[in-house]
Amino acid sequence: MTDIAKAAGCSQATVSFVLNRTAGMKLSQATRDRVIETARVLGYVAPTFPTKPNSAPRAPAMDGIIGFAVDQLATSPEAVVAIEGARQASWNAGNVILVAQTLGDPEMEPRTLRVLTTQGASALIYMAIFTREIVAPSYLYELDIPVVLLNCYTTDHHFPAVIPSEIAGGQHSTRHLIEHGHRRIATITGEPWMQAAQDRLKGYRRALATADIPFDPQLVVEGDWSASAGYKATVQLLSLEHRPTAIFCQNDRTAIGCYEALKEAGLSIPEDISVVGYDDEEIARHMHPPLTSSILPHRAMGQWAVEQLDSANDANKRFAITKLECPLVERASVAKPRG
Structure with a gap:
């Protein structure tokens, strides 16, 4: 991939x-x-799997085992953080977490969930690594154990679901720059089809509107969450006749590239341009200067998911989507604009 x-x-x-x-x-x-x-x-071909996986009788349910299925485990730290939150909440009650990666594969995912249940899982947490609405596969509805969705949700509200409050997070990040006196604030987005990018941009625009700052489309540059995209977008922003005094990078990896471009241009952070990131990855506190960033609450989401399992038993109930705050961690990358 x-x-x-x-x-x-x-x-x-x-x-x-x-x-x-x-x-x-x-x-x-x-x-x-x-x-x-x-x-x-490039010569890659999709693997093939049996269309009808072998069925196996379900083992007797054992109390204290919670299945945790996630579509992507190895590509980002968010899944590990969520699993750790679930583990902490589970161990406090004497439960055990069994984790499986599914890659969202239509053949292997149901087989994976079947293995989790035959191993005695008496509840399931189903996680998507990228925040989004999902079309829940039929086998989730057919499970006779409680199911909670983490970082995703369905339109029918059939399952308890928790996601980050991304609009509020984008608004808070932008407002932080406004409170420091900035009015020409740029943002480098993620891929626009992703809900996280859409919501963070909505929050950015809401913060500008609330402060009566006109929206300037020149100050919004599309990225793809990568450091290289952050670098290219920052070079583009610096080429504007009236360059920004602050840049809201919609994730920390983008901010890494932004830092590189600013320093290459001979500009100081935050004296010349302030920078805010998002996600609060480990690298944020080791950047020079340390990066102000918002925490994605995946640990708290994992804990919340475990706490909701008892209430997820009612098949006739409809559940509101729970949104957890993305707190801003203030570090040294933001200051008042010059002059």
């Missing part, structure tokens, strides 16, 4: 969603075609 993403000019997540035919993703046909053609040119 990394090879295909690099050649196709998109993120690894996009490649995963296209090749796994993930339902409910609002990707353009042009993007899908580009990814598939790139995979073909």
Whole structure:
């Protein structure tokens, strides 16, 4: 997926969603075609699996085992943080977490969930690594154990679901810059089809509107969550006749590239331009200067998911989506604008 993403000019997540035919993703046909053609040119072929996996009798349910299924485990730290939150909440009650990666594969995912239940899982946490609405597969509805959705939700509200409050997070990040006196604030987004990018941009625009700052489309540059995109976007912003005094990078990896471009241009952070990130990855506190960033609350979301399992038993109940705050961690990358 990394090879295909690099050649196709998109993120690894996009490649995963296209090749796994993930339902409910609002990707353009042009993007899908580009990814598939790139995979073909590079010689990659999709694996095949039996269309009817072997069924196995379910073992007697054992109290204290919680299944945790996530579509992508190795590509980002968020899943590990959520699992750790669930583990802490589970161990406090004497429970054990069994974790499985599914890649959202339509054949292997149901087999994986079946294994979790036959191993005695008496409840399931189902996580998507990228925040989004999902079309829940039928086998989730057919499980006779409590199911909680983490970082995703369904329109029918059949399952308890928790996601980050991304609009509020984007608004808080932008407002922080406004409170320091900035009025020409740029933002570098993620891929626009992703809900996190859409919501963080909504929060950015709401903060500007609330402060009576006119929206300038020149100050919004599309990225793909990568450091290289952050670098290119920052170079573009610096070429404007009236460059920004602050940049809201919609994740910390983008901010890494932003820092590099600013320093290459001979500009100081935050004396010349302030920078805010998002996600609060480990690297944020080690950047120079340390990066102000918002925490993605995946640990708290994992804890919340475990706490909701008892209330997830009612099949006739409809559950409101729970949104957890993304707290801003203030460090040394923001200051008042010069002059």
